[in-house]
Amino acid sequence: MYEINETHDPNLKSWVESANDPSTDFPIQNLPFCVYEFGDTEPVLGIGFIIGDKILDIYGCINDELMQNEAIAQFASFRFWTLNAIAGFAPGVLSDLRRQAVYLLSEKNKDRVAIAEHLYSISDVRFEAAFKTGDYTDFYCSIYHATNVGSMFRPDNPLMPNYKYIPIGYHGRASSIVVSGTDIKRPHGQNRSDAEKPPVFIPCKNLDYEMELGFFVGKGNEMGQPILMSEAENHIFGVCLVNDFLAKNFATTISPYVVTMEALAPFRTKAFERDTDDPQPLGYLNDEGNKNFGGLDINLEVYIQSEKMRNENIEPHLLSRSNTKDLYWTIGQMLTHHASGGCNLQTGDLMATGTVSGKEKHERGCLLELTWRGTEPLELPSGEQRRFLEDGDEIIMKGFCEREGFRRIGLGECRGRILPAD
Template sequence: EQQSALESALVAQDDVEYALPCHIGDYTDFYTSIYHATAVGSLFRPDNPLLPNYKWVPIGYHGRASSIGVSGQSFPRPKGQTKAPDADVPSFGPAKRMDYELELGIYLGKGNELGDAISIQDAEDHVFGFCLFNDWSARDLQAWEYQPLGPFLAKNFASTVSPWIVTTEALAPYRTQWHRDENDPQPLDYLESSHNREAGAFDIQMDVLLESEKMRADGAAPSKLSESSFKHSYWTVAQMVTHHTVNGCNFIPGDMLGSGTQSGPEHEEAGSMLELSRGGKESIKLNNGEERKFLEDGDKVIMRGWCEADGFNRIGFGRVEGTVLPAK
């Protein structure tokens, strides 16, 4: 009876066209997984994988908001400069090492005035909620351009978010303790609070699947690549917000932070193909027998997120899907 009364107001999920849940004015991407930072660092700098500032300061870079799209986004393979190790000069053309990054997006609600810092005690009052976030990366472009100023064209051609925001309040049952290994440097005072220690981490579970063109043609299910959790993050959301504003930087409502690739302690929990393929040295075997080291044209990447705990309803973050098209 109730169903028939509501039927005229319901829309089938397949018929829904999603849009960004808010206007993202500014976007900053962090680097909060020490497992990801160490694994990637060891590929680029085998003798010095983790730079000395990592354990002291939440590392981030200012990204580009204009190319952030909603789930369902497709984009041509980016072009740019790359340089082979044995080449004397760089070459120009489509990226060969296309990758995804499994991240969370963190939306700011309340802003702050230019010149005012947000204390760690107040930081979470400024966080509206979370989404899933795929920060697509062209690894070969990145390797050539990133020194000395960091990511540029390797990151700004596309980024994809899930269609809705899960509020911070809704995640209360899934909060957990955050700790810093006693052998590591402890945070400076402005990044330290008892609440952050007791409940600053969130057990948001995430996984990544890949659907190739062949899988779509065959009607085969996507192949799962990895699974991880945000609870492994080396820095918390409150620490990111606090550090971002400690110099007086002003947030405005709708700004977004990327968590950085969320890799867990085990190799199978890696949040990027760069890690799973060990820098392109090993093939990743898919369920249907196909193999990948990096993404091929036509590949669709699907990320899912959820929280569950005894006595509480399971919360889903939806899916964030995106497809790599051939270069123009």
């Protein structure tokens, strides 16, 4: 687990002025990774750090010897176009790269001309998925979400008996993970409204979103070799926002920015405090470090903007606010349990927490909960109602961390708009 160091100093400022805006998600204390494309006639891909409204090209800085990192330099000449090429390096290598980037971008550095040649405006690029993801696992780690959903479908037994013993998850399709801004076409599915008649194949009626936090595997493990709880976070590269569109689990939108575990060091918190009558995690999921610092204090927000709202210039409407510190299981426990049977995790694998919900209604992370299975429709500022997502609706997810004595950092946005079915 990373410790707080000089790169988290709240007094650090950058000569990239936009990074000093108090409202920015990307101050010099953050520096999330991204993969981007720029140019129209002959587009070029790059891997960079986000700083304010700019991107610092990592490969360009290494090739021009503005950064010295032997482990990563071997990839610079080949210019691999995903983070898979560097994410598996030891934490110390990645920390060294972060420190060098902070030095280059700090206002104390007056030698800026050469560095500026490797800065690109975010508005001039197109973001790509940061990793080539081979496997995707979605967990179910919010006890509040699980209890709410269970209460709708199994009111006499809302929480399954194994929920408090293992982080429950399922394997999803990695091929349908798309980067923020990608439109999502409404899927078809079988529907049977009359028990006396066969089902019909129609566009999905109850299309929903799920506000989740995702995390990418950095260093993998050999098949047959579990990962100890004490070592789990050495295998986690960073986090992103995830919108798992819910119908037939057909599409997953992720934010393009990967905030590293080191950047999140000031925002660690204790794991979820279980009720006194709850069982403690089994030994392989129990660790003092995880108990004291395994949680993450990340604020999550969900907004909606309907087609009518866009046409009438009405700003996106806030649907919910939740926080990852309310997750029953930590990301370290998710990863350790996943590998506990000897499953070989690989660099770039994506895991997600499942819907992040809190105790209160305004903290519910999906429409299924907010409208209580469609029985309590939401009112939008345009005069419309929503039980589930309609064609033209855009869901915007945001995430950020705040703590007294440290600089606010953010995870950016994750956007997806619903298109009509064919």
